[in-house]
Amino acid sequence: MEIRVRGGGPAAPFLGAASLFETEHELQWPVRVEIRADPDERTRVSHDDGVHRLIISKQAATSAMARELALHEFAHMRQHEREHPSHVQSTDEVLFLALAGRSVERRKVTHCYQIANHVKDIYADDLWVGLAPGGKLVRFFESTLAAAVADRPIDPAPAWTRRTPASDPDITAVNAAFALALLERHDLLESDHRLYDLAHAAGLDAPNVSLDGFRRRFRTLDPEPDASAYRKSMVALTREYALEESRAAD
Structure with a gap:
């Protein structure tokens, strides 16, 4: 999985989640993660021009559930790629x-x-x-x-x-x-x-x-x-x- 994380937050939860997710599933499109300070922007995912984009709040990215949240969003990306109904x-x-x-x-x-x-x-x-x-x-x-x-x-x-x-x-x-x-x-x-x-x-x-x-x-x-x-x-x-x-x- 090609993943890049930018913004004022930790990359470790997303990189760790990506390594774990890759043990069973693959993402063909690259993933771009943007961490924002806005606490209201908990998570938002889009799929445009062959790229998955995840916008996530710093609060969520630094929470105890950050890795699980990243896994959840990667799974949405996978279901999108495979065109699950x-x-x-x-x-x-x-x-x-x-x-x-x-x-x-x-x-x-x-x-x-x-x-x-x-x-x-x-x-x-x-x-x-x-x-x-x-x-x-x-x-x-x-x-x-x-x-x-x-x-x-x-x-x-x-x-x-x-x-x-x-x-x-x-x-x-x-x-x-x-x-x-x-x-x-x-x-x-x-x-x-x-x-x-x-x-x-x-x-x-x-x-x-x-x-x-x-x-x-x-x-x-x-x-x-x-x-x-x-x-x-x-x-x-x-x-x-x-x-x-x-x-x-x-």
Whole structure:
């Protein structure tokens, strides 16, 4: 892999990730990594003119998850190069097929894009999760989900039913399902892990979302679908989230 790192941050996590990634996979295009001070620019990847470009914040590049984050982005690059359906299928087309003629809240449409990104992440993570110890990934999801469910009163009033913070509880439940599914897909969770309790709390706050349903759909995604099968699975996921009648029928 040809990789160059520039900017005010360490190159070691990216070079180390590249060496590890190359034990199983190859990238034909060169990789250019640019580390920026802007903390809002966590990661952004583009594929232009035969070059993969990764822009990443200095905060992310110096974090404990820097190597794993680099592996994750290299895996996205690999799936792009091999034209995996998850990385070439237009999300706009999927949403049009799934929601044409339906009235859907703007927030739900936004969440559907996030669900599509979760699917892309699962297919990227399929390439690298087995290359590195999974403990840090488990702890990352645990801390992220714990933060999402922690913002509630210790002694709530009877009318207080929310168990998640001000962020939308529906997509929080889907995010929890994604975390469980990804870790289960790679056998990284013990049956009594705290993450199950955290996901249960998120699910209680989103009664219209089937946490177990999304967990099952994410976990059982076909590793190598053809374009048609992938499109059908994404249409089903979109409808399950955005359309109440589809969720009720599931």
